[in-house]
Amino acid sequence: MHNAVQILCVWLVGQPIIGLAWAASIGQDDLNQDTPYNRELLRQAKVAEIESFMDQKADPCDDFYTFACGNYKRINSAFSMEVITTGVFETLTKGLNRKILKMLNTAHDIHDTPEDIQVKHFYESCLRIKELNGTYSGKLKRLIAEFGTMPVLEGSSWQEEEFDWLGTTARIAFRYGIAPILGIEVNKDLASNQRNRIYLGQQEFPLESRSMYVDNATAMYRQRYRSSIQRILQRSLGVKSELARQTAKELVDFEVDLAQGLVDDSEGLDLSELTELLTVREIQERYSPTLDIDRLVFVSMGERVSDQIYEYNQRYQRNLVDVIQRTPLRTVANYMFYRLIWEFVETPADKPEKQQKVCLDLTKKFFAKNLDNMFYRRYNNEKSSREIDSMWRQLKATFNETLHTSPALDWIERPTRNLAIAKLQAMRLQVNNYAEDNFTEEFADLNLQSADYVENVRQTSLLAAKQMREMLHKPAKPFEAGSQLSYTPANILIENIIKVPVALLQPFYIWSDVYPSAVMFGTLASLIGHELIHGFDDSGRKFDAKGNAYDWWDEKSSGNFLKRRDCFTKQYGRYVYDGIQLKESAAQSENIADNGGLRLAFTAYRKWFESQSDLAKERLPSLRYTAKQIFFISFAQIWCNDAHPSVKALQVSTDQHMPGKFRVIGSVSNFDEFAKEFNCPAGSAMNPNEKCILY
Structure with a gap:
């Protein structure tokens, strides 16, 4: 959620250069032969690359x-x-992606663990998204039905008085780890990193930063985002064009309103200025009656929490109180259910190569650790x-x-x-190779198959939410940031460790x-x-x-x-x-x-x-x-x-x-x-x- 970026201090990236084209034509085995000829060839190639850029x-x-x-x-x-x-980092990533795709597209081999095979099943299910065809919309609607009804699908029969937005977001968070609008996560305690604590704060925003929602220079990205929402409502839920267009506008306007409370990165605020350790009761008193924090924490975690928790970015919660009071519940409900299905929606690409790239990115999103470990075991x-x-x-x-x-x-x-x-x-x-991780234990409740992408994402999300809740009562593990740590070195400040991808x-x-x-x-x-x-x-x-x-x-x-x-x-x-x-x-x-x-x-x-x-x-x-x-x-x-x-x-x-x-x-x-x-x-x-x- 919110604190990962703050704790990480990651430096970037763009994405790759042309790379050394000659390396592919010569062949890796030839290059690994340590001969005077090869050494001179490699030095000459480096000169050619350096001079070509200058x-x-x-x-x-x-x-x-x-x-x-x-x-x-x-x-x-x-x-x-x-x-x-x-x-250069795009080039490094391309090189890594080629090797990972080769692993994922290869039939199971002697290197594969049972967990590797499940990751391959996930990738294969993504490649086969088209096979879901007419059943895709039904699967998404069943996800919504677990938590209530969506106004844009129900029309005039939707009952506003029956909708409890805070209880719904808490139930979605408990079940799938998705927190529309406001949520909690369990992570290392900033001040005592041998234990875990709850952090309460903003949702993950699809456009990520405050400037993407409020700057004039980024208006075209908000327009593209609105068009994307409209397409998903039409294609994935069967909403008619004009209604989808109007609903998409309402959802983006609501999200822009919420984003007013995000941190302005240019202010240079550090974590000590953005987090406050409080009891649940103290936070409850701060935002009651609009935000029932006590119920949010109880339902999201499935238990009463007596320990203090961190409130992150108080500005967001204060803004949320005002936004919720002036926003129609119909819009809030449409937004929350859209954010739920957004995690499960993927449109098939028009070409197999594009679909492979999309599915590689999605597999990285859910299983970055496993892919890095698979690469390390094969290419160390x-x-x-x-x-x-x-x-x-x-x-x-x-x-x-x-x-x-x-x-x-x-x-x-x-x-x-x-x-x-x-x-x-x-x-x-x-080196971020996850060689010490117990993947067998982490995958104990998973049974991923190659036929149903939506079901695989559902299972993965269910397990991730359960494991996050259990962290509250376990010793802290090494900090994780998913695919971010696959392509860029990072200083994990909360561990005083530099991780190299x-x-x-x-x-x-x-x-x-x-x-x-x-x-x-x-x-x-x-x-x-x-x-x-x-x-x-x-x-x-x-x-x-x-x-x-x-x-x-x-x-x-x-x-x-x-x-x-x-x-x-x-x-x-x-x-x-x-x-x-x-x-x-x-x-x-x-x-x-x-x-x-x-x-x-x-x-x-x-x-x-x-x-x-x-x-x-x-x-x-x-x-x-x-x-x-x-x-x-x-x-x-x-x-x-x-x-x-x-x-x-x-x-x-x-x-x-x-x-x-x-x-x-x-x-x-x-x-x-x-x-x-x-x-x-x-x-x-x-x-x-x-x-x-x-x-």
Whole structure:
């Protein structure tokens, strides 16, 4: 629900570049042969890729992104490739998806566990959605009938006085874990992460963020959403066109009203400001009589709860009181039942390849952990695991030394620096392979078959809701965020753990032991360094060495942090993206992590570089740049990307990460070492006189 994004501090993604096309033609087995010929071939291919993206006529001191990525859009145009975005993470995801599809489309083999076979059944049932035909609508209507009647289907015979919206949402939550409008979930206690607590707050919003509902720039997405609702009402429930159109408008208007209470990400509020630990009775008194919180919790959990629970984002509940009082119950009922069936509706694609892609995404939605584990068991690459672990140890040692001795961190008082050192020492890195998970236990009540997609989703939802309720009385397990952790590294603040996705284990995309260390540090190390710095950014610094929410900063150091953060707010607020002025935002976690991650990776690389006696491998054939320049070029090319023209306004409104261009130029323009390596004159665009620096 609500707190996953807050706790995660995930950095993004767009979605892939072209990848190394030659790798597919040569064959993986050939590449795995460690011969001088292959090593040279791989190095030449890396040079070709690096140079193909660059515009070497551009002045690196004027615009380093154009210098490093100026040709990228021409080669990987999102518009011509008919995708939302292109970038290195899209390429990694494509590579992972190809392997997962191969697993899912392969008849059961010796690698398959009984749980793998059930996941394959789920995927197969999605491929066979067309076979449901006329029975699909009936299945959805039976789901609605479990909880009452839907006005748009009942017409004038619908009885408003019989509809209890809060009781209905609680019953839906208890049975299927779906919480229309307002709900609860069980997750780790922020302040004491060895136990679980209940969190009460907003539903998951289909358009995700407040800006998607209130900004003028995102109006077209609300229009598309409204059209999608209309189509579902017509095709899946048989509602006539005009009535479906009017109902869809009412539902979106209601959802926009609800979204007024969502958190404005630009305010930079952290979890301590958004959550409050209260008794159920205290929350009940806050919103009674409009919101019967006591009954909501009791029915959703199936038991009386005497422990305190977290209320998340009080603004949402206060807004909800007003919205519910002025909204016709007919609209509320239509909305709730639409949100119920929305989880079960899937329209068949017109081509088998598209259907496979849709079904892969749906299988990831419900079984991301299983797919990552299946991939890991089949494609585990010991070289990559060793490389990631080695990089982690070097970065950790480098930041430890910086915290101990660097005058650049004198703005942090010594006692607070000592606590930061303790947090760093406790921080761990883990490949997100789920090797320790007991899938047999998790699947004990499932019996997924390949014929009925709706029934499979129903069973899966029933089990997930039951397991979530049971968590309240069990020790806390590792935090989960579904498919988010499959494609992007993340710092799980509540555990003080960095999780690396299995997608990153694939060789040749950003790492290979035949590449110069400059490339490895510029890419892999800067990504891991980014996550390490998240542990000390605006959100991360409010979690201690054990991963519990606790503000361990002294007042003077905290004040210094906020002053320095303000520099980033002003810097990044000056950028203009595709004619759109970016907002000044107090939320600077991603920019702080980009800047700090780059500095940390370069410092670690410089230490490595100075310790070597033979640096011949650091030069790439025919590439006329120094090793340290290659480091910065490699860093920049992680963020080479292109976005489809239709989504650029969406990017600006919804993504806390800067567009790739500004992730590059923002970071390098704050770094004296970059200016030194490229001989950028003082006062040039990439070497301004005033720089923003935290770590």
